[in-house]
Amino acid sequence: MAVKRPAVFAELKPAESQSGETMQTETKKTYDKLSRKIALTVITVSLAPLILVGGLIFDQFRSIYRTKVYAHLAEVVDKQKDNVNNFLSEKLAEVQYLTRVFSYEELSDSKILEQTLKGMQQQYGRIFVDLGIIDENGSQVAYAGPFDLLNADYSKADWYINSRNKNTGISDVFMGLRQSPHFIITINNVNKEGRVWTLRATIDFLAFSNLVENIHIGETGYAYILNNEGVFQTRPQANRNRELVLTPYENIQQPAHAEDVTIQLNKGSDGEKYVTVSSMLKNGDWKLVYQQNMSDAFSAMIRSEFFTLVIFLSGGLAIIAMALYLSRKLVTHIQLIDDENELMNRQMVETGKLASIGELAAGIAHEINNPVAIMIEEAGWVSDLLEDEGKEMSSYNEINRALEQVRTQGGRCKDITHKLLSFARKTDSRVMNVHLPDLIEEVIEISMQQARYAQVNISLDLDREMGPVRASVSELQQVFLNLFNNAVQAMEAEGGTLSVTCRAENGEAYVSVADTGPGIPAANLGRIFDPFFTTKPVGKGSGLGLSICFGLIHQMGGEIDVESGVGQGARFNIRLPLPSAEIEHDVEKEV
Template sequence: MSDERTVTGYYRTLSRNMFLSIIIVSFIPVFFVSATILYQFRVTYREKVFEQLAELVEKHQLNIDAFLNQKVADIIFLSKSKGYVNLHDEKFLQHKLTLLQQTYGSVFVDLGVIDDQGLQIAYAGPFALEKAHYDETEWFQEAMKRQVFISDVFLGLRGMPHFIIAVRDVWDGKPWILRATIDFVEFNNLVQQIRIGATGFAFIVNREGKYQTRLGFGLEANHEDILNFFMNREHFSTRGVAVVERPDVSGNRHIYAAALLKNNDWLLIYQQSTADAFSHLNRTQWICIIIFILGGVAIVTMSAILTRRMVSRISLSDREKEVMNQQVIETGKLASIGELAAGIAHEINNPVAIMVEEAGWIQDLLEEEDVKTSKNLVEIQDALSQIRVQGTRCKDITHKLLSFARKTDSRIQYIQLNDMITDISALYEQRAKYSLVQIKTILDPSLPAIRGSVSELQQVLLNLINNSLDAMEKKKGGVLTLSTFTKDDQVVVEIQDTGLGIPEANLSRLFDPFFTTKPVGKGTGLGLSICYGIIKNLGGEIHVSSQVDQGTIFGIYLPKADDMSTDLLTKGENQ
């Protein structure tokens, strides 16, 4: 039992080791190759996304700067070409505004001419800003300091977000300013059309971090951290562009791309959530993971199947090997039993010879006259002849044993099965007598020789005859018929008993190794499987037919030795 458990444990360990080895060998390279490729792909993809975003903001930086520069150029042109004289006429100014609006749409909201005191001398536009005073405003003070000024976005007197382009000129020794208001909505559109993916949007802030464009709907306006980051101008490339990935206050990671605008006064910032920017990458990653998992499942399944197959193959061959070993052991055992029997037979011969001779000596002495008159003479002579008869029997027995033992040879040779059966049945005479079994032999005198190993065939016959005798002993007697004949060019030996028979259910498993109906320790269950193996090796077959309570017939079918070799054999024997 414990042996069986050890054996099962051994195969379980073997299975597990094989399974793990296959898994490890298959998975490790796949895993590392996948990981390396995925990592490289990630890095490359990230670089590509960053580059794309840098390009995007750079393009819009150029666009916005171009927009502003063009508007400035228009106002400068207007101021230089028409001059204060024309422009302070409100009708003329209105005419010019209409022209500009016809050219650019509603980008220009209004135009105004302001004198050096901050008083709006002329105004063209939708608001009632004639004679408005700007001397206190920040933009007027800034505008008076330089030739061209673009303000930040502010609410101003009209109470709506806008910004101003102011151009300063001189007329009659005094400076004056031509001012144009740029429509916030139009400018805002320039920035808001920068949209990529689901979360990408852009906005502009000034130096103080004030938004110069509207944020998209529903977008939080907490950009303190990133604004602080971009305040450091060292983060920008020579083209005035910077890209960085940072987490926001709630911990979500975003990619920020920034570009400097309007002579570094404004900052165009494009923001997109990392997950959104890398959505393609993430999808690819998921596909890879799914393929990896499916592949893994396939590998695991295949390894399990392969392992099971291989281990069952190994266990089968182990069992076969065990049967073979057992066969070798049994053959060896038979040979050593043969040797032992021969030794004993020799040893017994001497005492038997002495006994017989001593009896002869008594017989000699009985010839003397004085003993001849004894009234017990007849009795003594009877006893002496009994001793002689029994001595002769002993001699016969030892002779049978010796002729049997002499033939324990495992070399393949030509064999006359009739002789072998005669020898063996002689050996079993005594046991048969005690078991009340009658042994009958029906031998075909013209039976051809076969080729095989004497000891192996002896083993087969002994095994089958032992089984038959066992079966008949249980029934307190019977008839064992050993017959030989030729059928379809095959030499057949039939061992027929009138024993208990074999139940139908056991017949199919009869030749299986380790199949036994005997109690534990009584039979190995290998006898018949060894017989089967031996007969198979000789190119023959072994058949069984049985009926419960009627008896069993074992038939051994062997190919006859080819005719030429039989001739040679007979010649050899004659020589």
Template structure:
């Protein structure tokens, strides 16, 4: 077989090993990666939801506690004590002491919006709030928490206002909450590089200090607050989560939105998906590196193993070919042994003639060459001796040619010539068995590409087997050739005893023989089958008991340079 075959075999084995090794590894990696990814994302999102929900509740609790304290203060002190600035200042100091500065100031505002009493760091006694939004809103509610605004003091703040009634007149107790302390409640939610939280009102205005890069999102946040974008369905649910493209950054972003302050404010947490799932991405990258390294190792091992296995197959085939050659050689020697008796008899006849003629020459020489026709008779006897010697030479040449070591070299062989040669070689043995050999060979038969010595073995074995099947009663052995459908067909038929139907399927098996012990090795037909198969040919057999057997060989015709059958062989 050619090196291309073993190279292809190595590639085939390598790809098979890679496929068998990679498939379960890839399936397990994908399944495990998918399960881990789903579980990790669910865990991260659940963590973010719980975090936002916790801070959401903290903000609401913070506001409710401050509102409750102002309400308690109003109920316990009454309007008269609240009008007293000294008492109001004492109350403010008490609030600062117990709440670490959350209450920036306290003020009492009358029904006209004028602040009649004030305790705090600003000079706001007498301030007029009649046109302030918070003052207008408190007239319709008992309690009001404003949005963050600048107001008279010019710094961001928001107030809690409680409506009181005394003597048929309405009063408002108001307090300003520390914006910095409130802002820290939200700023504590910082995860990763991009995770942050902030609060906006229904106008899309920030109620906490915005990070600089959030300014780009203001138009988007205004649409969100107004319920005009894709988050509108989430605004009434606590800690609702969605993953969408942030139009301000163009990145896939996790949004956690929760309404606070009775739905007037929205707490929003956002974080880039790549940042939120950075550990997952690192795990994926690590798994990819491990998979690639494993893949490289698998490919390297597959390459080395396939080369090694292909080399072993090649060595095994070489050993098998050598063994086959030895088997064929042994079969050939056995055939020579079978021919020996016939060859010896065929040589014995011309040798006897030569001995007789030599004795006659000797007698003539004793009489003298010049007596009558002695000189002409001596010349005739010498010619006869030369003729019989040539005959012996031809016989031994054919035998030696056949007995020569098998040569596997492939050349163009003319079957008709080779069949004539093998028929002549077996002719004497056929006479002893009363077998008549007839040949019917087609003219202009194409040559075949084969080893001549191997084809000699094929035809000699088939002819000898046919002769054996007809020995001793005799019969007819017909050998014919023809060319049909691009192949050379050779038929060898005999009128022998035939082959039982039960044995037809086994006749090409090694060491199977129906001959008596010592008469056959059971290798002849097995050798023939191997030689014909190696030529990409086909051998079939038909047989009937007591009627005879026909072996048919189909051999590919040799091609000329144009790809057509080579018709140079002349039958």
């Protein structure tokens, strides 16, 4: 019954056409009804639990808001950590730059060092307090700054001892000889005599401390920096309870965007609860800590509870909208599958018709082959008679020429029918080594007569030295025959040239089939390989040829594309993988 359907579609009468439209309308109504049922089911199943758990929304909202607050605090601390690290890195780089520009002898000159300090203060502000050059014994041999620190001995200073084995160093904040909080950046280098010397720069404590004090959220939130011993590296808040002891009781999961940040909930010795957010600085030597009373941190949540109802309603509307969207999308997908099944059935019908036509053509070719063989044999017999008895005839030469022509043309007919039969019988889809130039010539012979009738010249550019491809002979024959016939049919109105190129290129077999026909409009290029798409008149094309070519080439692991434009002809490019030497060797061993 499936075979009869295309004929019915091709010969629709007006009443049948109306019946088809009615059938399409009924089908659309069925799909719409299915879509509504799916949407109603999804909405019911989704909203029922939402309504049942409506009493828990308040708690859920509080949980979400807490997560949001934690994420925000973590982001603030993470960004501030980057700011502090960047500040330290910049200052370290600025001091390190001096050792590249000036030599030890130049920096040891107090005048040059003084000018350098003034230049840095003019460029970067009063962040750099002073500069000093320290020899290998820890004695400051040159100094520029507001203090009297020339010849100061730092050999026993902790910051100097800790920096001796490092190229660069940043000390903790300490009081030192000047009796005011500060920290020092050190750069160790070697002079011409091979002696180690150190360039030290003091950073303004207030400028550094202000970086951290800028973190101020709410009424009780503030930040500070501690070293590994728990010593403050920035100024503590004036209203901070120095005797406050925090006891952690819960660790909060780290947000994905701030993996280096730790969030803890603490109970204070004053009876309050605190949230503490911390992150390591300066390669783990310092810790940036943000601390805030929990009641202050979540005060805005009380004002946000009103929006819980809005979120609830918005969620319900979103569920309804999503249910409608998904149901429509699902039904559309089902409809697409049904259409694809219908298309596949039609393709199977057309394929069956093509197979029947091929068998019929093979039978006709076989029947023609027998009389052609007899004709050639009889022409040979007449020629033999002429040789024996007809040499004296005045028209002997003319008759002999005619007989020779009969034998030649008969041989051509026999050769054509032989190749047609060979093509029709090669239905084996097994993969084997195929020499493309020989296969192309064989298929060209089958299309030669149609090309002559259409006044189409055939140009072949075949690289006979290229290696074979691994493919099915019958499938490749089908591909090339479709492409050659399409090209000839495109040029049959005015004639033209069919150019076929075959060569190895970049490890692939490249085949190009080009014609000088009218070309393909740009609007059709995207659909040229779609099943049943054709620009030929009704009855002259099924629209399956290029679709089958596309499927077969991709099944072989290759690619096929088209280049064309109106009035520019068309070029179909095929690329098939060439087997590697190892694969070819294995195939030869198997054979």
